[in-house]
Structures are given as C-alpha cells and as structure tokens.
Amino acid sequence: MTSLLTDLVAQLASGAIRVVDLANTLSSDFPVIVLPSEFGQCEPFRMETVSRYDADGPAWYWNRITMNEHTGTHFDAPAHWITGRDVPHGTVDAVAPRDFVYPAVVIDISAEAAADADFVVTRAFLEDWEARHGAIPPRHWILLRSDWSKRVGTLAYLNLQDDGAHSPGPDADAMRFLVHARDCVGLGVETVGTDAGQASHFAEPLPAHSILHGNGRFGLQCLTNLDQLPTFGSVIVAAPLKIKGGSGSPLRVIALMPEA
Amino acid sequence: MTTPRNPLPPPAPRDPLARPQLHPVAPGARSRAMQAMAARAAQGRFVLQACTVCGTATYPPRDACPRCWGTLAWHDQPTGGRVLANTVIRVSTDPYFRDRLPWHMGSIQLDAGPVVLAHLARGLEPGARVTMRLMLDRGGNAALFALPSDAAHPPQPEQGATIMSADPQGRTFVVPVAGATVLVSDARQPVGRALVGALAAAGARLVVAGLPGPAPMRDAHDPVLGLPGVQPLPLDVTDPVSVAETISRIGGPLDIVINTARHVRAGGVSHDGNLLGHHRALEVSAMGLARLAQATAPILAGRPSGAFLDVLSVKALAGDAGHAGFAAAEAARLSLLQSFRHEMRSTGVRVLEVFTGPTDDADHQALPPPKVAPARLAAAVLDALAQGREQTCVGEVAREAMRRWLDDPALFARETQP
Numbered sequence: 270m271t272s273l274l275t276d277l278v279a280q281l282a283s284g285a286i287r288v289v290d291l292a293n294t295l296s297s298d299f300p301v302i303v304l305p306s307e308f309g310q311c312e313p314f315r316m317e318t319v320s321r322y323d324a325d326g327p328a329w330y331w332n333r334i335t336m337n338e339h340t341g342t343h344f345d346a347p348a349h350w351i352t353g354r355d356v357p358h359g360t361v362d363a364v365a366p367r368d369f370v371y372p373a374v375v376i377d378i379s380a381e382a383a384a385d386a387d388f389v390v391t392r393a394f395l396e397d398w399e400a401r402h403g404a405i406p407p408r409h410w411i412l413l414r415s416d417w418s419k420r421v422g423t424l425a426y427l428n429l430q431d432d433g434a435h436s437p438g439p440d441a442d443a444m445r446f447l448v449h450a451r452d453c454v455g456l457g458v459e460t461v462g463t464d465a466g467q468a469s470h471f472a473e474p475l476p477a478h479s480i481l482h483g484n485g486r487f488g489l490q491c492l493t494n495l496d497q498l499p500t501f502g503s504v505i506v507a508a509p510l511k512i513k514g515g516s517g518s519p520l521r522v523i524a525l526m527p528e529a
Numbered sequence: 530m531t532t533p534r535n536p537l538p539p540p541a542p543r544d545p546l547a548r549p550q551l552h553p554v555a556p557g558a559r560s561r562a563m564q565a566m567a568a569r570a571a572q573g574r575f576v577l578q579a580c581t582v583c584g585t586a587t588y589p590p591r592d593a594c595p596r597c598w599g600t601l602a603w604h605d606q607p608t609g610g611r612v613l614a615n616t617v618i619r620v621s622t623d624p625y626f627r628d629r630l631p632w633h634m635g636s637i638q639l640d641a642g643p644v645v646l647a648h649l650a651r652g653l654e655p656g657a658r659v660t661m662r663l664m665l666d667r668g669g670n671a672a673l674f675a676l677p678s679d680a681a682h683p684p685q686p687e688q689g690a691t692i693m694s695a696d697p698q699g700r701t702f703v704v705p706v707a708g709a710t711v712l713v714s715d716a717r718q719p720v721g722r723a724l725v726g727a728l729a730a731a732g733a734r735l736v737v738a739g740l741p742g743p744a745p746m747r748d749a750h751d752p753v754l755g756l757p758g759v760q761p762l763p764l765d766v767t768d769p770v771s772v773a774e775t776i777s778r779i780g781g782p783l784d785i786v787i788n789t790a791r792h793v794r795a796g797g798v799s800h801d802g803n804l805l806g807h808h809r810a811l812e813v814s815a816m817g818l819a820r821l822a823q824a825t826a827p828i829l830a831g832r833p834s835g836a837f838l839d840v841l842s843v844k845a846l847a848g849d850a851g852h853a854g855f856a857a858a859e860a861a862r863l864s865l866l867q868s869f870r871h872e873m874r875s876t877g878v879r880v881l882e883v884f885t886g887p888t889d890d891a892d893h894q895a896l897p898p899p900k901v902a903p904a905r906l907a908a909a910v911l912d913a914l915a916q917g918r919e920q921t922c923v924g925e926v927a928r929e930a931m932r933r934w935l936d937d938p939a940l941f942a943r944e945t946q947p
Binding site: 296297298300301303309313315316317424425427428429430431 | 742743744745746747748749763765767768769770771803805
C-alpha cells in the first residue's frame with residue numbers, strides 16, 4: 270500500500286498526475302441561488318477584516334466571514350432535501366471520509382446548453398451519450414460540463430429573466446437512471462444548483478435534489494474547469510466542512526487526472 | 530430633462546496641484562436656548578420664543594423674557610418682515626466668513642414683534658418687505674435669512690429654494706443638486722428608482738445608481754439606468770467590499786450620498802418572527818448605513834457642499850409588533866445617523882433625514898392607504914436638499930407620527946401598534 274501512495278506522490282511531483290482546481294473563488298460578488306421572494310434566501314459570502322497589521326492586530330491579518338452553507342462552490346448533503354431527511358449519515362459532519370474521494374465521468378453538454386439555456390438532460394440523451402462514449406461506470410461522480418462557469422462575472426450566469434432563472438439540468442428520468450441504473454455517487458454541475466433553472470416547473474419538480482438526496486447521493490455546485498477533465502479517468506476530492514448537523518458546505522474541490 | 534433648479538454653474542474643477550481647500554464651518558452654538566432654536570429650525574419651522582406671561586416675542590434666544598422676566602416658550606410665528614437697514618461685511622477674522630465675503634446682513638422689523646439681525650438675500654434695500662426663513666448654517670446653528678417678498682404673494686417653498694440656491698450667501702445654507710455627483714445607495718427599489726430620475730432631471734452632474742443583487746438580465750436595458758448622466762453600479766450596503774469598490778469606480782468627487790437601502794419584512798419578536806429577516810433588516814438599515822458613512826465621509830468632508838441624506842421609516846420612532854425587526858433596524862439607523870451628524874458637524878457635511886410612512890410599493894401591499902408614492906418621496910428628498918432642511922416628514926402617516934411623538938413619546942410608543 271505504501272508503494273501505491275508513494276507512487277501517487279511521485280507522479281504528482283513529476284506532473285504525470287495533474288491537480289485541477291474545480292472551485293470558484295469565494296468572493297462577495299459570486300452569485301448565489303435566488304429563490305422566489307416568499308422563501309428564505311441564500312446569504313452571499315461576506316468578509317470583514319478583524320485586523321490587518323493594524324491597531325486591532327499589529328502583526329496579524331484575519332477576517333470574519335459569513336455565508337450560507339450553499340454559497341459559492343459547495344457540497345449538498347442528503348439532509349439538504351426533505352427526501353433525504355432520514356438518510357443515515359445524511360449531514361455533512363456524518364458523511365464518511367471514504368466518500369470524499371471518488372472517480373468521475375464528465376458529460377459534455379456545453380454545445381446543447383449554449384444553444385438552449387433551458388437544455389434538459391434526459392435518459393434518452395444519456396443513453397445516446399453512452400452509445401458514443403461507453404457505459405457510465407458505477408460509484409462515479411457525474412459531472413455535467415455546461416461551460417456555465419465561463420459566464421461567471423456576467424448577468425448570464427444566473428440568467429435571471431422575468432420568469433426566473435434559466436440554466437440547464439436533468440429531468441427525473443435521467444436522475445433515476447443515474448442513481449438506480451448507474452449507482453452514481455452524486456451529480457456535479459457548474460450552475461448554482463444541481464437542478465435546471467426552471468426545474469421547479471417540471472412535472473416532477475427539482476428532480477436532481479429530490480432523487481439524489483432521497484437516495485443518499487451528493488451534489489456539487491458552482492464547479493469550474495470541468496472542460497480540463499477527461500471524460501473518464503479523473504478522481505474527485507471533495508471534503509465538506511465538518512459542520513454539526515450541516516446540510517452542505519462551501520469547499521475546495523480538486524480533481525486528479527493523468528497528464529496526457 | 531427639465532431646467533435645473535440651480536441657475537448657478539457648478540464650481541470649476543480645482544487645480545489638482547494646489548493644496549485642497551479646507552472648509553471651515555460657521556462658529557458653534559452659543560447657548561442652550563440657541564440649540565433649542567436649531568432643533569426647531571431642523572424641522573423647517575419658523576419659531577421665536579414668546580413670553581408665557583406677557584406674550585412678547587423675543588430674539589435672540591434667551592432664558593427669560595427681557596420685558597417681564599417671565600418664562601419663554603417656543604411658538605411658530607408669522608414669517609413676514611421689513612428691512613430697516615442693511616450692510617455689507619467685507620472684512621472678517623472668522624475663517625468661515627472670510628472665505629465667503631462679502632456677506633450681506635441687515636436689521637429686520639419682524640411682523641412677530643422683535644427687530645432681528647439677519648442674513649440678507651442680495652438686492653434687499655431698507656423698506657423692502659421680506660419673508661423670513663429659519664435656516665441651519667453649516668455649523669448646525671439656527672440662522673435667520675431674509676428673502677424678498679411681495680406681501681400679497683409670499684414665495685412658495687419651491688421658489689424660496691430657487692432663490693436660496695441662486696444667492697451666493699443663501700447657497701451656503703442649502704445643498705445644491707445641480708452640478709453635483711450623487712450616489713443613490715439602492716436604485717433597485719421604486720423609491721430609489723424615482724430618485725435617480727428626479728436627480729437627473731434636477732441637473733445633477735452624475736447620478737450613481739447603486740444596484741444590490743441579485744442582478745436580473747433586464748438591468749442591461751433598463752430605461753432609468755440608461756438615462757444620460759446616470760451610472761449604474763452594483764452596490765450592496767451589506768458588503769464592505771462592494772461599498773469600497775463602488776465608491777472607487779465613481780468618476781470625480783462625490784458630493785451627496787442618498788441612502789435608500791432598507792429591508793422591509795413583516796413579523797414580530799416572538800410570534801411570527803423570522804430572526805434571519807430581522808438580522809437582514811439590521812444589516813441593511815443599521816450596519817449598511819455605518820458602512821456607507823465610513824466609506825463616504827472623508828470624500829464628502831472634502832467637498833464644499835457635502836451632504837448625506839438618509840431616507841428612513843417613521844417606524845424608527847417606536848417599536849412595532851407587526852414589523853418588529855424592521856422597526857428595530859430603523860431605530861438603530863436613526864441612532865447611528867444622529868451620531869454621524871455630530872461627527873460631521875466639524876466638517877460642514879450636512880446630515881439630513883427624510884422620514885416616510887409606508888410607501889406605495891411591493892413591500893407595503895398589505896397596508897391600506899394612505900401610502901407615499903415613490904415620486905412624491907423623491908420630490909421631498911430634492912426639496913429637503915434644496916431647503917437644507919435637516920428633518921423632513923413625507924406624507925400624512927409620517928407627519929402625524931412625528932407630531933404625536935414630539936407631543937408625547939411615551940403615549941406614542943403605547944399607541945403605535947398595528
């Protein structure tokens with residue numbers, strides 16, 4: 270075993286294995302999900318300086334930060350959704366450390382999402398994708414590469430129209446296929462939610478949240494750099510903060526991938 | 530664009546190599562009685578003390594009736610008068626007046642009785658009928674100002690404001706909008722939007738329209754934000770980074786800050802109370818004001834007519850079980866604003882407050898009329914600046930609440946429940 274880890278470290282050092290940062294920068298202007306105004310809202314990231322080598326701390330710099338558990342690049346635990354409320358170990362502090370590391374499959378929907386902001390990933394789309402790329406292996410993160418992260422810093426990231434947000438996501442059949450037929454670990458997306466912007470209007474509303482978490486699977490949102498990952502062969506490290514009873518957590522997500 | 534209210538051109542840009550000009554303020558208050566007069570001047574009233582025994586009206590403010598030693602009380606008085614004599618002061622040892630010479634003064638026979646020494650508008654000669662205004666000078670002191678008047682047609686407040694801002698001496702008592710750079714902290718809500726349009730129409734050089742998130746796609750083609758002289762910028766007063774960045778992106782010095790940000794939500798303290806909602810209200814109303822004041826005070830202090838105007842709810846005056854968090858946040862905001870005003874006295878920056886009742890917008894849909902239309906509130910803000918009035922109440926609800934609060938604060942707090 271030691272030799273395996275030694276090999277890993279050596280390959281990281283040599284650059285044979287590359288580490289890709291999948292997290293966006295946590296800043297006060299990074300958009301957060303916007304719910305209908307009758308609901309409680311997601312607090313954006315805020316930072317106030319406690320001291321910066323000044324009278325409040327002559328030799329040290331530190332800040333007070335506040336945010337929602339679901340601000341910035343973040344992890345959704347099963348307890349985030351009502352369907353996952355009884356899932357064992359469903360809060361971030363109880364998620365097993367073993368679950369922090371899994372391989373990933375990257376499904377490229379960037380062309381479809383560019384053509385249609387409301388692009389819906391269906392079971393038929395996934396089966397067609399498998400016919401072209403091969404079957405999705407079990408116990409993998411499913412990463413939807415929409416290139417939405419390239420819209421960060423523009424109004425088009427949240428894409429808030431007068432009838433709500435417009436961004437791509439899966440429908441319920443696609444989620445059942447990924448969870449039950451392909452036993453995915455979770456769904457990772459570049460948008461602010463695992464569900465499509467208009468998913469609250471789907472026949473089965475918010476299917477990604479509902480089906481993932483109801484079956485003890487996880488969500489990763491606001492990812493970036495998915496365009497750098499291979500379709501198969503990368504490994505995701507995603508360890509949320511150990512917040513007691515927490516429903517999710519901002520986190521640094523990294524991918525390990527062989528350098529081509 | 531309508532004609533700018535202020536016919537005087539804005540001051541020429543200063544030589545950037547020259548040392549910045551200091552802005553000394555008028556000499557400080559002289560007595561407690563004078564402070565009491567200033568407190569009433571702040572409300573836009575024209576008052577003099579009158580004896581409770583013999584009825585004689587008196588000026589300057591004092592502690593007893595000069596005729597019979599009776600107790601004095603403040604009363605609203607007729608504003609008419611006649612110029613007895615005038616003079617022009619061309620030399621002064623006071624740094625404030627030295628910068629503003631020549632200064633026109635005169636003695637006025639008030640219709641209310643006393644002969645007073647007052648600031649004169651240009652062109653007033655002995656014998657002329659005048660209408661008196663009780664103004665606050667840049668040091669926060671009450672000062673009598675005489676405006677020309679046709680006895681049969683006393684000027685409306687609007688006309689008075691035009692005369693004040695057109696007069697070099699009158700201008701020092703008001704906050705000119707024409708030619709000024711103005712920041713509106715929340716231009717997304719209807720009140721802020723109306724204000725942006727009104728300021729642009731009043732001839733502001735630049736109106737910076739602060740836009741808190743989330744930003745919808747329609748921002749890109751919003752007609753108000755696209756007006757000439759309007760610069761939309763993202764601004765969230767709950768975010769110190771956003772406040773600092775926005776101010777750094779304003780082209781040219783900032784003259785006036787108008788804080789319209791607020792977070793109105795219903796809910797009590799124990800019953801139906803949403804603590805996150807209360808927290809948000811405090812973050813916006815109270816901490817937001819503090820962030821905005823900290824970031825802009827040094828800039829305003831360097832300007833010849835710097836002003837900070839806060840639009841706040843009359844709920845600041847007493848608790849309200851229906852809007853407990855909002856009322857608490859607005860009360861905290863009022864307290865911070867009063868502290869900020871004291872801080873700014875020595876800089877000459879005017880700190881003004883405009884109280885409103887419920888406004889006619891989505892925040893107050895559940896409430897019956899009367900409500901204040903955003904355009905009316907915007908007009909009241911412009912009037913407060915034009916008159917240099919420290920405290921303004923807009924609409925029946927705010928005026929009535931202020932009247933009752935001034936009359937009996939303890940009774941007001943008991944009666945003010947939804």
